[in-house]
Amino acid sequence: MRDQIRRPVVTPLGVALVGGALWWAIGSLAFPSGFGTLVLAFGLLVAGGLYSAARRRPDAGVPVPPSARRGVRRLVVFGVVLVVGVVLALGGLGYRELTTPVACMVVGGCLVPAAALLDRRGCLPLGAALMVLGACGAVLALRSVGQLYPTGLVGLGAGALFLAAVAVEVGLHHELRTKIGSR
Numbered sequence: 755m756r757d758q759i760r761r762p763v764v765t766p767l768g769v770a771l772v773g774g775a776l777w778w779a780i781g782s783l784a785f786p787s788g789f790g791t792l793v794l795a796f797g798l799l800v801a802g803g804l805y806s807a808a809r810r811r812p813d814a815g816v817p818v819p820p821s822a823r824r825g826v827r828r829l830v831v832f833g834v835v836l837v838v839g840v841v842l843a844l845g846g847l848g849y850r851e852l853t854t855p856v857a858c859m860v861v862g863g864c865l866v867p868a869a870a871l872l873d874r875r876g877c878l879p880l881g882a883a884l885m886v887l888g889a890c891g892a893v894l895a896l897r898s899v900g901q902l903y904p905t906g907l908v909g910l911g912a913g914a915l916f917l918a919a920v921a922v923e924v925g926l927h928h929e930l931r932t933k934i935g936s937r
Contacts, residue, residue: 765817766872767808767920773861774916775801780854781909784901797913804920811924822871829871833864851895851904858912859888880919887911 778797782790818826837860841853862884869877887908895904921927 766874767923770916770920770923771801771805771808774804774913774920776913777858777909777916778913779909781906781911781913784906784909793910797910797917800917804917804924804926807926808920808924818872822873825871826868829864829868833860836860851901852892854905854908855888855891855895857888858891858908859885861912862886862888876919876923880915883915884912887915 775798778801779794782794782797784790785793837857840856840860844850844852844856862881865877865881865884869875869881891904891908891911894907898904
C-alpha cells in the first residue's frame with residue numbers, strides 16, 4: 755500500500771492561534787526594534803504554550819464541519835478582499851493610520867457570521883470585541899500622532915483577544931481556577 759499524503763487539517767483553534775500570533779506581530783511593529791522584538795517574542799511564546807495546551811485536548815484536531823467549509827471559505831475570501839481593498843483605499847486617501855483599526859473591524863465583522871457557520875458561540879463576543887477595539891483604535895488614530903495607538907494598541911489588543919479566546923476554548927481558565935482555589 756502506498757502512503758497517502760495527508761493534507762493539513764484546518765481547525766478553528768488553529769486558525770485562532772495563527773490569527774492571534776499575526777495580530778500580535780502587527781502590534782509589535784509599533785515599538786522600537788529592540789523592545790518590539792521582545793514584545794513579539796513574548797506573544798509567540800504565549801501562542802506556542804497555547805498550541806501545546808490545545809494539542810492535549812481530544813477534540814483539538816476536529817476540522818471545520820464539511821457542511822460549513824464552503825461558507826467559511828467564502829467568508830475568508832470576502833474578508834481578505836475587503837481588508838486589502840480598505841488598506842489600498844485608506845493608503846490612497848492619506849489615512850494610513852486607520853488601516854489597522856479598520857482591518858480589525860473587518861475581521862471582527864467576519865467572525866460574527868462565522869459563529870453561526872462553525873456553531874461556536876465564542877466567535878460572537880470575540881467578533882464584537884474586535885469591532886469595538888477597532889472603532890476605539892480608529893478614534894485614537896485620528897486624535898494622536900504616531901503608530902502606537904492605531905497599530906500597537908489595536909494589534910496587541912486583537913492578538914490578546916484571540917489568544918484569550920483560545921485559552922478559554924482549551925479550558926485553561928478552569929485549570930487556573932482550580933489551582934487558585936486549592937491554596
